Amino acid sequence: MVFNTCMGLVQDANDAEDVAQEVFIQVYESVEQFKGESKFSTWLYRIAVTKSLDHLRKKKRKKRFAFLQSLFGVNEEEVIQDPEFHHPGVKLENKEQAAVLFKAISKLPDNQKAAFTLHKLEGLSYQEVAEALSTTVSSVESLMHRARGNLRKILTDYYQKNNG
């Protein structure tokens, strides 16, 4: 559950393992702060999402810094683009399309990305997603609506470029 959420958000198996480890250590350290007001799984999801998004932000910052260094010739190494991500749970016939979809998901804003991943990959209901993201059901509905719209736009551009 934690690993799958991290995997869906960070889109890399090794990074997902690192983030999952961080999540469990955080849970271990702050389990006293869990007051039982929400489900334990909701609390776990919340930590997993926060840690995964933090990891993505850190990674993006590092990449930007490496790019700047390469521009000024400090870092001679080439900035490597992320390889295509293949989720191990995706059906074989959908592998290629899922890889394209994951690439599009990575371009979404953080909150849309989290809501879409929790709903689609973890199979959580809107109510559960709302609890995990500490928001209301109506804002999750709006996030999902916007996420779908943005994804459609990104995918349309992608297929127009690749088919045209």
Add this chain to the structure above:
Amino acid sequence: MKLPEHIEKQVAETMASLDGTSRAAANPFLYTRIKAAMDAEESGFWSKTASFMTRPIVAVATVLVILLMNSLICINNQDSHSNSNMASQDEDQLLSREYSVASINEETLYTLNEEQP
């Protein structure tokens, strides 16, 4: 603008490509890794101290104790300052008594001077 049908179809298929996805299983060694990290976290003196110090209750209590000590020191300083003033006044009186200066005021000095010749 209406999109070509084949692109619309591709987009719809891609959007549905995550349907029926099963959960990704973690590496079997992940549990061992997490357990080792937790043990390391538990045994480290500094990490223990840091986690204790960063507890909200401990942090707030420490700040309150520091503030209390500061205010006590300030109050004590004021008291000792007024006491030292009084002590210095006492010292003056003692000195004047010892050398009998207190009884000698301007008038007596003049009278003494007048008497002398």
